[in-house]
Amino acid sequence: MAERGSIATVGAFTLGAIRRLGQATLFLGQVLRHSGTSLTRPALTVREIYFAGALSLIIIMVSGLFVGMVLALQGYDTLQTYGSEEKLGVLVALSLVRELGPVVSALLFASRAGSAITAEIGLMKATEQIVAMDMMAVHPVARVVAPRFWGAVLSMPLLAALFSAMGIFGAYIVGVRLLGVDVGAFWAQMQAAVDFEQDILNGVIKSAVFGVGIAAVATFEGFDAPPTAEGVSRATTRTVVHSSLLVLALDLVLTGFMMRMWGE
Amino acid sequence: MSDAPLVEIQDLSFGYSSARQILSDVTLSVPRGKVVALMGGSGCGKTTLLRLIGGQVRPDRGYVKVAGEVIHELDQAGLYRMRRRMGMLFQFGALFTDMSVFENIAFQMREHTDLPEDAIRDLVLMKLNAVGLRGAAELMPSELSGGMARRVALARAVALDPMLVMYDEPFAGLDPISLGVVGQLIRRSNDALGATSVVVTHDVQQSLHIVDYVYLMADGRIVAQGTPDEMRASTHPTVHQFIHGEADGPVAFHYPAGDYAAALGIMHG
Numbered sequence A: 001m002a003e004r005g006s007i008a009t010v011g012a013f014t015l016g017a018i019r020r021l022g023q024a025t026l027f028l029g030q031v032l033r034h035s036g037t038s039l040t041r042p043a044l045t046v047r048e049i050y051f052a053g054a055l056s057l058i059i060i061m062v063s064g065l066f067v068g069m070v071l072a073l074q075g076y077d078t079l080q081t082y083g084s085e086e087k088l089g090v091l092v093a094l095s096l097v098r099e100l101g102p103v104v105s106a107l108l109f110a111s112r113a114g115s116a117i118t119a120e121i122g123l124m125k126a127t128e129q130i131v132a133m134d135m136m137a138v139h140p141v142a143r144v145v146a147p148r149f150w151g152a153v154l155s156m157p158l159l160a161a162l163f164s165a166m167g168i169f170g171a172y173i174v175g176v177r178l179l180g181v182d183v184g185a186f187w188a189q190m191q192a193a194v195d196f197e198q199d200i201l202n203g204v205i206k207s208a209v210f211g212v213g214i215a216a217v218a219t220f221e222g223f224d225a226p227p228t229a230e231g232v233s234r235a236t237t238r239t240v241v242h243s244s245l246l247v248l249a250l251d252l253v254l255t256g257f258m259m260r261m262w263g264e
Numbered sequence B: 001m002s003d004a005p006l007v008e009i010q011d012l013s014f015g016y017s018s019a020r021q022i023l024s025d026v027t028l029s030v031p032r033g034k035v036v037a038l039m040g041g042s043g044c045g046k047t048t049l050l051r052l053i054g055g056q057v058r059p060d061r062g063y064v065k066v067a068g069e070v071i072h073e074l075d076q077a078g079l080y081r082m083r084r085r086m087g088m089l090f091q092f093g094a095l096f097t098d099m100s101v102f103e104n105i106a107f108q109m110r111e112h113t114d115l116p117e118d119a120i121r122d123l124v125l126m127k128l129n130a131v132g133l134r135g136a137a138e139l140m141p142s143e144l145s146g147g148m149a150r151r152v153a154l155a156r157a158v159a160l161d162p163m164l165v166m167y168d169e170p171f172a173g174l175d176p177i178s179l180g181v182v183g184q185l186i187r188r189s190n191d192a193l194g195a196t197s198v199v200v201t202h203d204v205q206q207s208l209h210i211v212d213y214v215y216l217m218a219d220g221r222i223v224a225q226g227t228p229d230e231m232r233a234s235t236h237p238t239v240h241q242f243i244h245g246e247a248d249g250p251v252a253f254h255y256p257a258g259d260y261a262a263a264l265g266i267m268h269g
């Protein structure tokens, strides 16, 4: 009996998760269909880029700096044993541009800006602002959701690039200034080894895809939240957890795909 | 213009779930140019009725007709065309919290018209002046008192001079002075705009002063109707209880419950 109960629970949970995924996908389709307003009135989207970006700017810059510094310390330690400290710039730049920049900035963005988007939309719903707008014959998905969605999607690559730039700067401070790696080698080797398509473009694609994932989860959770204080706070938590997991899963898929594509 | 009522509701029934019916066989009409009150205790389905008029929910049976069109038969575009001619004051204001008072009033003008900026500015200031809040244009909703927020929401509801204005509890939680002011505002903006108004309220004294006709609801049904004078003179027990604010009468103050003394653990005898 107990076993059947737990199997039923697992089944119900799985069905619930699949149903929710379906709802989120339908919602994403609705956002895309109603994106015309965001294009014809770019000021709406620019405003959201400003908010999402400004919210995350400091945390992303500071984190980038620290991650770059740590990478330099760890990398130097390992490279030194092979006598190739001058490769430090390459190691740091590739790690940041390909992986850490897009992934870590996306995780930070999900918890900083993603949660804010969910909370804002959820509160607008709880205080009947969404219904009021609909009653004014203004489509809330077009006017409220789509600009926030595109604002998040567009800020993500910019923030990831900033994260990587700060990281490289941090590695320069630690590697060149503190540990004494040759400054010419540091930059020249980096420049020679980082490929535009294979590394930079792929990094941008990754962060844009992460942006879509986070924006979709954050706007869906906000729009779908029960219109109560508790409902909104739960939705905000779900945004952080689900969009972080989504980023890591997407990263695995994208990395596998990109490795194969460029490997041939 | 025809003489047909602007809003016609026929045998309307509705429930949010099939388990519980909120409105049962409601039939009423709102003539053009009039201010009609929908009165009734809280929870009797007044807000729900406004939602049905605005097309936010679909009836289970019956229909709502506004300006000759059946609301639940309209498609999205038709519904939005209709809503542009409706104004609604929400029970809790529902002001856009990320916009100033000015931008709240200007919102529909910017969304639905191509008016130049200085025309919008003049219109917004006129609307705000009518509610005595021209000086508050640059404040954010969080900086307003309850009464001020209500007046801003009132100005926003009539921003585009709608043909039909719905007010959900415009008097709730106001001090006596604001109460009179809001009542006069509703009456005046109805007559000045040539609009038609539906006022949902449980404030009997205020609304009897300003409305032309009253429908009294209880438990999702219309139990009485008439002009304010007829309502005051009525001997109908429910009307009498409601108008005079008596706790005992056909409408029970208490939600059905078991014996009070037993619930408190007091033994009889």
Ligand SMILES: Nc1ncnc2c1ncn2[C@@H]1O[C@H](COP(=O)(O)OP(=O)(O)O)[C@@H](O)[C@H]1O
Pocket: B016, B022, B040, B041, B042, B043, B044, B045, B046, B047, B048, B049
């Ligand atoms: N969105 C909703 N979902 C389910 N039930 C609701 C909803 N809104 C209101 N109700 C229920 O419908 C009944 C009537 O509510 P409402 O129309 O808001 O009453 P009133 O405005 O007269 O106070 C109440 O019992 C309320 O609990």
Ligand SMILES: [Mg+2]
Pocket: B046, B047, B048, B091, B168, B169
């Ligand atoms: Mg109500």
